[in-house]
Each structure stands twice: as structure tokens, then as C-alpha cells.
Amino acid sequence: MADLAFILIGALLVNNFVLAQFLGLCPFIGASGQYDTAAAMGLATAFVLTLSAAASYLVYHTVLAPLGLEYLKIIAFIVVIAGMVQLTELYLKSTSPLLHQVLGIYLPLITSNCAVLGVALLALQHELSFGQTIVFAIGAALGFTLVMVIFAAIRERVVHALVPVAFQGAPITLITAGILSLAFMGFAGLAD
Amino acid sequence: MTQALRPSLQKTIAAGAVANNPVWVQLLGLCPLLAVSNSVTNAIGLALASAAVLIGSNSVIALLRHRIPEFARLPCFVLIIASFTTVAVLLMQAFTYELYLKIALFVQIIVTNCMILGRAEAFASKQTVAAAFADALGTAAGFAIALLTLGAVRELIATGGLFDQMEMLFGATAASWHLSLTDDPSGMLLAALPPGAFIVAGLLLALKNALRPSNSSSPMIPMTPYEQE
Numbered sequence: 001m002a003d004l005a006f007i008l009i010g011a012l013l014v015n016n017f018v019l020a021q022f023l024g025l026c027p028f029i030g031a032s033g034q035y036d037t038a039a040a041m042g043l044a045t046a047f048v049l050t051l052s053a054a055a056s057y058l059v060y061h062t063v064l065a066p067l068g069l070e071y072l073k074i075i076a077f078i079v080v081i082a083g084m085v086q087l088t089e090l091y092l093k094s095t096s097p098l099l100h101q102v103l104g105i106y107l108p109l110i111t112s113n114c115a116v117l118g119v120a121l122l123a124l125q126h127e128l129s130f131g132q133t134i135v136f137a138i139g140a141a142l143g144f145t146l147v148m149v150i151f152a153a154i155r156e157r158v159v160h161a162l163v164p165v166a167f168q169g170a171p172i173t174l175i176t177a178g179i180l181s182l183a184f185m186g187f188a189g190l191a192d
Numbered sequence: 193m194t195q196a197l198r199p200s201l202q203k204t205i206a207a208g209a210v211a212n213n214p215v216w217v218q219l220l221g222l223c224p225l226l227a228v229s230n231s232v233t234n235a236i237g238l239a240l241a242s243a244a245v246l247i248g249s250n251s252v253i254a255l256l257r258h259r260i261p262e263f264a265r266l267p268c269f270v271l272i273i274a275s276f277t278t279v280a281v282l283l284m285q286a287f288t289y290e291l292y293l294k295i296a297l298f299v300q301i302i303v304t305n306c307m308i309l310g311r312a313e314a315f316a317s318k319q320t321v322a323a324a325f326a327d328a329l330g331t332a333a334g335f336a337i338a339l340l341t342l343g344a345v346r347e348l349i350a351t352g353g354l355f356d357q358m359e360m361l362f363g364a365t366a367a368s369w370h371l372s373l374t375d376d377p378s379g380m381l382l383a384a385l386p387p388g389a390f391i392v393a394g395l396l397l398a399l400k401n402a403l404r405p406s407n408s409s410s411p412m413i414p415m416t417p418y419e420q421e
Binding site: 025 | 300391
């Protein structure tokens, strides 16, 4: 159990996917202008990310590895992720039209979120077991949602600040992310 | 950007590299840019791999543009890009294995780089092979310029030197290319760490805005597809 806790905290805080490993920056910068948008994007991504990490693990270990086709993993994983996004969309549409309305427009964008592919590839690189992969994915997903929400809250304040003209827009957003990343470095040493 | 008139190929290349620079103007491909720009060597490695994938996939997509059905075009584009990414990964494993180990994850996720899919959708799927090749070349050059600028600035601030470990890319003779501008080997380590990537990129972007204020006439630069509401 202890190793699972370390994997969870490691992926959630210490090696946060957005702030320490630079995965999923497009939605982090692009969809964090408003608090509600950021929370919805974070939740939708978290859901797909966990499902596709599990599915990628199964595809790799039951199909690719026995056939000696490990080098096809990028193509296989991207197909798995696109399929998961489609399934999630269909499932939400039929079971929860309200949730589908909230998350619907973000779902297609998740296919090109590199954090989703990154988690599947990193779990493989670290040679995690199936249980560990799931915990790792949940940690990464929660970490992504957490920083999306924090960052959106900060940006809602920055909008009202007087920012020098040259820094308006993208530059101040990146520098804010840098300071947030600095804060997250304080978690180093908590787990590895 | 729609092409009303067919611009000459040089114009296409220049537009991709400078006027529509994928990073400094359109803010695409940020993940690999920030992650791999901690040294010039890493930056060159990723720039070459991205260029190969971009040029290869854009050319093939332009070649097949009449055969790919409209409704299935995005999955087809992604599969073509994923195939070229796999080729790039295998080539790097064969020829620059040490460098590959350092930037492996980010070579593999070239497939999700929105810059490449964006050029496929906006340009290559509607143009001739030659035009798509030129556009890919320009965009790849623009991405390389951004990676190298950020890589050089960060390496210089972090270590006080430039071109460390170039032998991983260019063979043993390149080991002597390492420049050290100060005798003190300890620089500002922050620039090489994740926060430094965000802060240096933000400062460079602000510098660009200050030098060319015409580009920042609107207070908020529209950044990514997410902000089109």
C-alpha cells in the first residue's frame, strides 16, 4: 500500500504533470481563462486520462507485447485514446445529458492533450503493474485538475491587475505559471 | 489564414517561419518547447525530429488529400502523423541513442503536437504537395528558431555556457564546441528547472511584444482553439 501512496502523491504533487513535466500545457494555458471552464476541462480530462491509461496498459500487455509489436505503441495508444474519447462522449450523451452539455465541447480536444498519451507512455517506461498504472493515472488526473482550478482562480485575479502592455496576454500567463511551478517545487522530497 | 491567392513557395516558407511563427505568434507546441529547451543540444534534437515528422506527414497528407474522405480526415491525419513519429523514434534510437534517452517522452508525444495537426488541417489537406512541403519547412524552421532561442537563453543563464554535450548529436569532434563564458560553473540553476522554462518563455514573449508592438494591438492575444467561443 505504501508504494501506491507514494505513486499517487508523486504524480499528484511532486512530479505534477503540468508544472513539473510540461504535459497538457495547451489546455492549461488555453482553457484556464475562466474558473468554470477550467474545472469542466479538468474533470473531463481526468476521466478520459484514467480510462485510457488502463486501456493502453491492457492493449500493450495483451496484444502488442505477445506479438512483438512494441514499436507500434504510439499508433496503438493514440487510437485507444481517440476511442476512449468517443466512448466517453457516447456514454455521457445517453446517461447524463446535463454532464454531456457541460463537458461535451472539451471532449474532442482531449485526444490531442499530450498529458493523456504521456501518462500511458510514462507508466510503461516506469514498468508499473496494472494496479500501479491506475493509481499513477488517478494521481496525474487529480494533479491536472488541481492545477487547472488553481491557475484559473489566479488568472481571474490577474485580469483585473494593471499589467504592462508588453506583458499582457500570453507573457503574463506564462510567468504566472512559472511562479505557480516554483510553489509546487516545494513539494519536492515528499515522495519520488 | 486562408490562401485566397497562391503565394510563391518562398513566401509560404517565410510566413511559416516568421510572420506566423508557430510558437511566438500562435503559441502552439508549448509542451515540448518548454520541456526540452533546457539546453541547445536537446533543442536541436527535438527540432530535427519535429521537422522530420512535420515535413513527412504534411507532404503525405497533401498527396492523399483527394483520397481521404472528409468525415474521416482527422483520424487519418493523426494516424499518418503517428506513423511518422514512430519512424522518427526508431531513427533516433538508431543514430543518437544517448540524446534519445534524454528527450524520449517528448519525441514520442510529437504525435499530439497541435502545431502539426493544425498545419495538416489548415494547409496541407487543401494544397499541392509542393506547397504543403514549403509550408511544413517554414513551420518547422519557425519551431526550430523558437526552440533554439529559448534553449540558448536558458542554457546560458543556467550554466554560463553554450553547446554542452553536442557530441551526442554530431560525433566526438563536437565535444570541443562547448563554450564557457564564465569561469564560474554555477549559474542560475532556476533557468534550467521547470519554473525557469515558464518565466524565460514569458519574458522572451514580452520582449517580442515590446519590439513589435503592432502585433499586440489587441490586449488579449487569441491563443488556442480553446478560446474560440
